[in-house]
Amino acid sequence: MKNKFAVYIAAIITVILWGMSYIWSDRLLALNIPVEFFLPIRILLAAILLFVYNLLTKKDMRLNKKTFYKFIILALCMPFIYFFAETYGLQFTESPTITSLIIATNPIFSMLVGMLLFKEHFSAMNIAGVFITLAGLWLVTYTHTETGPMFAIGIVVLFIAVVAEVSQLAFTKSLSAHFAPSVIVMYQFLFGTVFFLPLFLTKGLASFDASLYFSWDVIYPTISLAVLCGAGAFTLWAFAIKHLGVAKISVFLAIVPLATALLSFFVGDERLCLLQWCGLAIGMVGIYMTQVLSKKHKAQ
Numbered sequence: 001m002k003n004k005f006a007v008y009i010a011a012i013i014t015v016i017l018w019g020m021s022y023i024w025s026d027r028l029l030a031l032n033i034p035v036e037f038f039l040p041i042r043i044l045l046a047a048i049l050l051f052v053y054n055l056l057t058k059k060d061m062r063l064n065k066k067t068f069y070k071f072i073i074l075a076l077c078m079p080f081i082y083f084f085a086e087t088y089g090l091q092f093t094e095s096p097t098i099t100s101l102i103i104a105t106n107p108i109f110s111m112l113v114g115m116l117l118f119k120e121h122f123s124a125m126n127i128a129g130v131f132i133t134l135a136g137l138w139l140v141t142y143t144h145t146e147t148g149p150m151f152a153i154g155i156v157v158l159f160i161a162v163v164a165e166v167s168q169l170a171f172t173k174s175l176s177a178h179f180a181p182s183v184i185v186m187y188q189f190l191f192g193t194v195f196f197l198p199l200f201l202t203k204g205l206a207s208f209d210a211s212l213y214f215s216w217d218v219i220y221p222t223i224s225l226a227v228l229c230g231a232g233a234f235t236l237w238a239f240a241i242k243h244l245g246v247a248k249i250s251v252f253l254a255i256v257p258l259a260t261a262l263l264s265f266f267v268g269d270e271r272l273c274l275l276q277w278c279g280l281a282i283g284m285v286g287i288y289m290t291q292v293l294s295k296k297h298k299a300q
Contacts, residue, residue: 043226
């Protein structure tokens with residue numbers, strides 16, 4: 001019970017940190033810092049920090065040919081494809097609401113992966129909980145927005161982000177049998193940095209301004225993204241995936257927008273209406289339903 005409690009705490013902390021990541025990223029974008037600049041810096045710093053930690057704690061970091069290729073695919077899915085698809089999907093749809101709702105369909109696809117690849121079992125209540133969570137999410141994130149001329153392309157790009165996220169969950173689950181969570185994330189970010197390098201050297205440095213890029217307004221959110229949302233959150237997430245499974249852990253991704261809305265509310269950036277608070281309550285009920293095991297499953 002103590003171990004299970006620790007797993008849920010890890011998942012909740014991850015959601016909170018990733019909720020904050022939108023706020024810190026938004027501050028960087030507001031300063032016109034390119035995604036191609038701060039994203040590679042963020043994951044490289046996280047990778048270095050995790051390498052030092054793994055070295056000091058004497059974690060097994062040896063790779064073989066099979067695991068090497070798995071890490072390559074993992075890094076390609078996340079952070080490379082996912083972050084770019086999410087960012088450009090938002091740009092094309094011109095709608096944060098539509099973007100968050102499509103990304104929030106992740107648990108449905110993850111549940112299919114969990115059942116088909118890892119033979120994970122779910123009750124009707126678990127499945128209903130996913131849809132109730134998404135309904136609560138819709139109420140919280142609902143706003144009236146207009147769509148742009150590239151809306152259809154944006155929808156396709158966002159579903160690419162969802163597929164990339166589900167794929168990285170599956171590979172993380174597979175690698176968790178052989179590596180510690182901190183080692184998985186370390187290699188994930190190291191290889192991800194390599195994928196980002198060409199974009200960093202071109203678009204990322206195209207408008208480099210030392211007085212701005214080395215200012216505290218840029219350094220603070222970048223370090224926060226690297227240490228807390230990168231090294232810390234992804235390690236906790238890999239730990240939670242290992243113990244909860246792909247489908248059950250993925251439902252927590254659906255409440256990242258909820259966490260962002262609440263955090264924005266507390267820092268004064270956004271006010272929630274009564275309908276949104278109701279959506280939050282519905283979302284919490286849905287999450288509880290996804291985690292409830294039937295007597296048969298408990299016996300197993």
